[in-house]
Amino acid sequence: MSKRPYSAANPSPDKTAKATVDAVKDITISEKASDEKKDDESKKDEKKDDKEVSNFVMPNYLDGSFHWSYERLASAALIPLISTQVIYGAHPVLDGVLGLVLPLHLHIGFDSCITDYFPARNYPRANKYMAWGLKATSAAVIWGCFEFNTNDVGITELIQRTLTA
Incomplete structure (x- = not known):
């Protein structure tokens, strides 16, 4: 080798x-x-x-912490309001509270639909217009409930008359 x-x-x-x-x-x-x-x-x-x-980090509305709490509070408040009206009949104070809580509950529900199905990151214009439209409609409904409760028979009396007619 x-x-x-x-x-x-x-x-x-x-x-x-x-x-x-x-x-x-x-x-x-x-x-x-x-x-x-x-x-x-x-x-x-x-x-x-x-x-x-x-x-400490402050809760953010967009995180859902406030939204969830308000939604549950409005839903829970409707139970005694409606049951009290059914049991004892119409009362102007309870009609006024119902005229605020019911539109608030509906506003929160529709706001959830807008947020879920038309998110701002995907549909910025549609989300903005729908949100403002919802706010305007909710304000008009609250004003209408106030007018109906003060100048007419009230929400509870209307429902009772509708069901007995």
């Missing part, structure tokens, strides 16, 4: 092994240094996260 001559393309196995070991050492050292930097950065990030977690 003849020994092959040294060339850059065919270095001797001893030199190749030494070069590989040196390269692995360099990579290992650089990885340790980068890991230490990452550890330092993660400790700084953890400190930032601790500060961010401790901050």
Whole structure:
């Protein structure tokens, strides 16, 4: 067996092994240094996260926290209002409260439909026009209920007359 001559393309196995070991050492050292930097950065990030977690964030209407609460409150308020009117008959104060809570309940329900089916990110103009249209309609309904309760027989009496006619 003849020994092959040294060339850059065919270095001797001893030199190749030494070069590989040196390269692995360099990579290992650089990885340790980068890991230490990452550890330092993660400790700084953890400190930032601790500060961010401790901050109180105000509820946002768009998050649904207020919307859900108002919807449940309006729904729950309708139960005693309607049952009281059915049991005891018409009363002007309860008619006035019903003239506010019922349109509020309907407004919240239609607002949910607009938000769900015409989101502002997909339909910005339609969402805006529908929202303003809903607000105007709700205001008109509340005004109409007020006028009907003060100048006519009232909401409860109208329903009783309609059901007995």
